[in-house]
Amino acid sequence: MRYLLIFLVFQSCSSLSNSENEQCTKDSCSALTSSNYYLLYDVNHGEGFNLRRDVYVRMANLVHTLRERTSPESNWTLVLPPWGPLYHWFSYNLQRAQLPWSLFFDLKSLAKFVPVIEFEEFLRLSSPVLTIPYVFALQHFNEGWGEKFEEKLEIRQCNDEAMYEKRSDNYYHGWFFGYEDRVRAKQFDCLSAQGFVTVLVDYAMKNLTWSQEINDEHLLKSVMFDRAETLLHVDYGGYNYWRARRSMRYARRLINLGNRFRSEYLNSTDIHDRTYLVDDWTRAEYLSDQALGGPYLGIHLRRQDYVKARPEYVPSLEHAARQVCHQLLHLNLSIAFIATDANENEIDEVRQHAFKICHISTDQILTYRPDGKILEKILDGGKAIVDQWICAHARYFIGSYESTFSFRIQEDREILGFSKDSTFNRLCGDNEGLSCEKSTVWPIVY
Known part of the structure; x- marks a missing residue:
């Protein structure tokens, strides 16, 4: 089951900067006001790295709205949620959490679409306990969607066991x-939701108030929406979707690693x-059809849980090699680069x-395997980005x-x-031969 938490937090900090190096501290922040949100x-936890990147685009567009x-x-x-631990991260960071976005992405580039701040940095703006x-x-x-699509929200009894305890x-x-001792909530309800993520805008503006009691306690004025991935992209594949996606430039050190591999081996x-x-x-x-690409074939070969979850669409290793x-x-090429889990x-079997x-010789099928x-x-998230950058x-x-x-990868291309x-394009299942239905095309919009 997918869960998404959203917090709308209201606090003022006159010296807040979106720079990776500058930050607002308690000493430099102004008193709480209603001007900054x-x-x-x-x-x-069960969702993977790349689905979370999709969720970022939704949330960035919510902030933009x-x-x-x-x-x-x-x-x-x-506020950017810390990374980890994730299901597909197996190496050094198997149990690691609270990883900053700056490990994987260029925060200055993100901030050119909407202002962003790391969660750890945000905690430093608040009291010892964020409420x-x-x-x-x-x-x-x-009762489901009903006979027609409509956007709606309604406080109801929780469908599942609540994830928060009083x-x-x-x-x-x-x-x-993972900051259980530093974050808590004052009130909890379940909210049945249907529609686009921006349905939360009017709800937050029309239905939420903060009592004098909260102000007297000097608590942050905030609201949190959990499991909000229930809601849809407001403009999937549209102009602002692509603006948010284009802003997601990778951290420079990861780009450099990918470029070095391309230059040395491809x-x-x-x-x-x-x-x-x-x-x-x-x-x-707009760069339509400008790129030529390096003289190699790029392939993403998904294995692990996909072998059982998508058996009709996931090729055997022999059929993958055949393709x-x-x-x-x-294509008159001699080298293939495979990004894979x-x-x-299994890679040796493909070879x-x-x-x-x-x-073709074994050294004509390459993978990216960084040393310890x-x-x-760079951790598993960084390795995934280097793989994607090469493909x-x-x-x-x-x-x-x-x-x-x-x-x-298709978006990057x-x-x-x-x-x-x-x-x-996609790999064909064993029963689909060498030619199968292509992936859905989502063209870039400028």
């Missing part, structure tokens, strides 16, 4: 990114591949099948069926200016 969110609909004096900022006056757990209506201190306690550089991006995405121009051979011959034995089928020191620094620059890309990992034909 903070929106926080989180996703259930709030900034448009409220008065100019109301400054909304998005959220209201918590709402969003849930589906028991303790002897008269506050509700829960996970809160004869690929941005100049030769026609994949150069300007530093400021807001100044970028590698087919595409290399068709398969283990080394062996490819050698038998089309006589690098992996300890995004390939001459031709083939993804996995309905995989958010593949979706993010749209941003880089690759053709649709070289981007929206």
Whole structure:
């Protein structure tokens, strides 16, 4: 089950900066006012890295809408939820949590769409214990969508067991990114929700008030929406969807690692591949079909849980090798790069099948396997981004069926200016042969 937490937090801090290096502290912050607003969110532990990136786009657009609909004096900022631990992260950070976004993304670039701040930095603006006056757990209506689609919200009895418990201190306690001792809630209700994520805008503005009691306690004026991934993208594939997505530039050190691998092993550089991006995405121009890509085939081969969850769409290792051979011959390429969650034995099996089928050597099928020191620094999330960055620059890309990992690569390729034909492809299941229905095309909008 997917869970999403959103917190709308109201506090004033006149010296708040969106820089990665500058921050507002207790000493430099002004007293609480109603001029600055903070929106926080989180996703259930079971959700993966790339679905969480999709949720970020939803939340960034929610903040963008709030900034448009409220008065100019109301400054909304998005608080970034710490990363980890995640289901698909297996190495050094298996049990690690509270990882900042700056490990993986360029915060200055994010802030060019909506203002952002790390959660750890946000905690430093508050008292030792952050108290959220209201918590709402969003849930589906028991009776379903009904005969027609409509947006609606209604306080109801909880459909499932609540994730927050009321303790002897008269506050509700829960996970809160692993900061259980530093965050609590004053009130909790379940809110049945249906519609787009922006349905929360009017609800927050019309239905929430803060009593004098809360003001006297010097608590942060805030509201939290849990399980809000129930709500839909407000403009999926539209202009502001792509503005938020384009703002998600990766951390420079991860880009450098990917570029170094491309240069050393794949004869690929941005100049030769026609994949150069300007530093400021807001100044970028439409790059339709401009990119050529490096002289290699990029593949995302999803394994693990997908083998059982999508058996008709996930190829066997032999059939995956057969498709590698087919595409290399068709594209007149000699090297394939595979991003995968398969283990080394499975990758070796793909190489062996490819050698038998089309006589390509084992060193013509490459994967990115950083050494222990690098992996300890970039963690599994960083490795995933490097894998995606390399696939995004390939001459031709083939993804996995309905995989958010593949979706993010396809989005990167749209941003880089690759053709649709070289981007929206997928591996075929064993019963689909070598030609199957392509991935859904979501073209970039400028």
